[in-house]
Amino acid sequence: MATAVAGPEIERLIQLLSRLPGLGPRSARRAALHLIKKREALMAPLASALQVAIERIQVCKTCGNIDTQNPCTVCTDPRRDPAIIVVVADVADLWALERAHASNGRYHVLGATLSPLDGVGPQDLTIDALVARAHDPQVSEIVLALNATVDGQTTAHYITDLLMEANVKVTRLAHGVPVGGELDYLDEGTLSAAMRQRTLF
Amino acid sequence: MATAVAGPEIERLIQLLSRLPGLGPRSARRAALHLIKKREALMAPLASALQVAIERIQVCKTCGNIDTQNPCTVCTDPRRDPAIIVVVADVADLWALERAHASNGRYHVLGATLSPLDGVGPQDLTIDALVARAHDPQVSEIVLALNATVDGQTTAHYITDLLMEANVKVTRLAHGVPVGGELDYLDEGTLSAAMRQRTLF
Ligand SMILES: [Zn+2]
Ligand SMILES: [Zn+2]
Numbered sequence: 001m002a003t004a005v006a007g008p009e010i011e012r013l014i015q016l017l018s019r020l021p022g023l024g025p026r027s028a029r030r031a032a033l034h035l036i037k038k039r040e041a042l043m044a045p046l047a048s049a050l051q052v053a054i055e056r057i058q059v060c061k062t063c064g065n066i067d068t069q070n071p072c073t074v075c076t077d078p079r080r081d082p083a084i085i086v087v088v089a090d091v092a093d094l095w096a097l098e099r100a101h102a103s104n105g106r107y108h109v110l111g112a113t114l115s116p117l118d119g120v121g122p123q124d125l126t127i128d129a130l131v132a133r134a135h136d137p138q139v140s141e142i143v144l145a146l147n148a149t150v151d152g153q154t155t156a157h158y159i160t161d162l163l164m165e166a167n168v169k170v171t172r173l174a175h176g177v178p179v180g181g182e183l184d185y186l187d188e189g190t191l192s193a194a195m196r197q198r199t200l201f
Numbered sequence: 202m203a204t205a206v207a208g209p210e211i212e213r214l215i216q217l218l219s220r221l222p223g224l225g226p227r228s229a230r231r232a233a234l235h236l237i238k239k240r241e242a243l244m245a246p247l248a249s250a251l252q253v254a255i256e257r258i259q260v261c262k263t264c265g266n267i268d269t270q271n272p273c274t275v276c277t278d279p280r281r282d283p284a285i286i287v288v289v290a291d292v293a294d295l296w297a298l299e300r301a302h303a304s305n306g307r308y309h310v311l312g313a314t315l316s317p318l319d320g321v322g323p324q325d326l327t328i329d330a331l332v333a334r335a336h337d338p339q340v341s342e343i344v345l346a347l348n349a350t351v352d353g354q355t356t357a358h359y360i361t362d363l364l365m366e367a368n369v370k371v372t373r374l375a376h377g378v379p380v381g382g383e384l385d386y387l388d389e390g391t392l393s394a395a396m397r398q399r400t401l402f
Contacts, residue, residue, distance in 0.1 A: 006296060007269045009257055013250045019243055020224075020232040027223035033293055034222050035251070036258055036267055042220055047251035049214040050236070054244055056210055057237055066237055068208045092234055095207060 010036070062133075064109030064126055066091055074098075074106055081105050083140040085133060087159065089113045089147065097145060105143065108133060113151040114158055127159060134166040144172040211237070263334075265310030265327055267292055275299075275307055282306050284341040286334060288360065290314045290348065298346060306344065309334060314352040315359055328360060335367040345373040 006014075010032060018028035035043040059065075060072035067073055074080060074094075084105025088094050094107050110125040134142055142163060146152035160170050175193035177186060186194075207215075211233060219229035236244040260266075261273035268274055275281060275295075285306025289295045295308050311326040335343055343364060347353035361371050376394035378387060387395075 006267070007274060009250070009253050009269050010267070013247075013254050016243065016247045016250050017221075020218075021235050022224055022228035022232060023221075029296060030293060031221040031223060032254075033267075033291075033296075036254060039255060039258075042217065043251055043255055046214075046217045047248055047255060049210070049217050050244055050248035050251070052210050053214050053233075053237060054240060054248060057240075066207070066211070066234075068210050073208060090234075092231060095230060095234075 063107045064091070064111060065094055065107060079104075082138045084143060085130070085139055085141070086143045086145050087130060088145050089152065089155070093145060093147075102145075103143065105141075110155070113146060113149075113155040115151045115154075122158065125155070127162065130159065131162050131166065134163050134168050137167075139166075139168055141169045141171060142166075144170065146172070148173075148175065264308045265292070265312060266295055266308060280305070283339045285344060286331070286340055286342070287344045287346050288331060289346050290353065290356070294346060303346075304344065306342075311356070314347060314350075314356040316352045317355075323359065326356070328363065331360065332363050332367065335364050335369050338368075340367075340369055342370045342372060343367075345371065347373070349374075349376065 013035070014025075014028045014032045017023055017031050018025050020028075023031060035046065056068040057066055058068070058070045060067055060070055060075055062071045062075045065072040065074055069076070081104050084103065085108050086094075086097060086103050086105050087108045087110060088097065089110050089112060091109055094109060097103055097107075108126065108130045110127065110130070112120050112125055114120055114122065114125065130142075133139060142159075144156045144159060146156050156172055163170050174197055175190060176197060177183065177190070177194045183191065214236070215226075215229045215233045218224055218232050219226050221229075224232060236247065257269040258267055259269070259271045261268055261271055261276055263272045263276045266273040266275055270277070282305050285304065286309050287295075287298065287304050287306050288309045288311060289298065290311050290313060292310055295310060298304055298308075309327065309331045311328065311331070313321050313326055315321055315323065315326065331343075334340060343360075345357045345360060347357050357373055364371050375398055376391060377398060378384065378391070378395045384392065
């Protein structure tokens, strides 16, 4: 902000909040005011939740998930199928699949997708660790749950090539019509993929 | 969220973040992940900025502004004109006027606007304190800087009636074409007000 209208402490809070994805300068100001008005009900609990997170959250050394235990809850859950590893770009994708109860396997978080234009190469991703896990005789399937974007598919091809020598089946998510989606609004690539991969009713 | 995919500490952080205006459940998850990834650069500074705010921010006992000093910076600034009190519904409006350098006066934060439908009556606003301030012989003008909504204008009329006996001029913000606004997109009420209140070029 050009002018500090609210004292340096509040300006600092607004400035930090504005760095959260989804909050611009205007909504950061609104969020700061809301926090200040809800000091006991929201600001204090948020401050302590952040402090707990700072102290306790770790990156799982096996899969790259984040959790307060290491290895993470998913990696140590005996009900999870150790034969399947679902490869995701980001922890947000892991969370999305977990919310959908989409898989009973374990995960591998790459940390990003390959993006030559942005200077993201294989060494920036946890690909070596994935290849090592794929050679575990327990593992029989690697599901590439990557975005259906150019970078996602480039990454999928790159990993598929590296896994040629591992004794695993490499699969990917189906393309198709989103649940609730209207055909009218879908692009042609999705529609033709959905037609090719049509299933029995 | 239906399922806790990330441990109770992270779920708690997401749940608190989702209560900020502007962040829904999805963006709260994204914000939580962003914080966790930027533990040193963002999460720790935010936790401490919140702690500082919790400990130091107060409501100005004179005007209702929030600040780390009481009376606030505006109320104690000798360069401010003590003859003018700008009445706003909310601290957010005060901040907006300050960013615009719109006034050299002081402020009075009502806390809300009258809203019979929502059960907000005069006793919920700091109207008594405003009337008392208006009777200060130093004060000669009360500027009603309230939203141009039904509730805002109801509040303006209510306050104007109460101030009849005080020796002050009661003014309100002009209606007109927003700077950069296109006539084509403006409602008829704004356009006719802008025409009535036209000024010399
Ligand atoms: Zn794990
Ligand atoms: Zn004040």
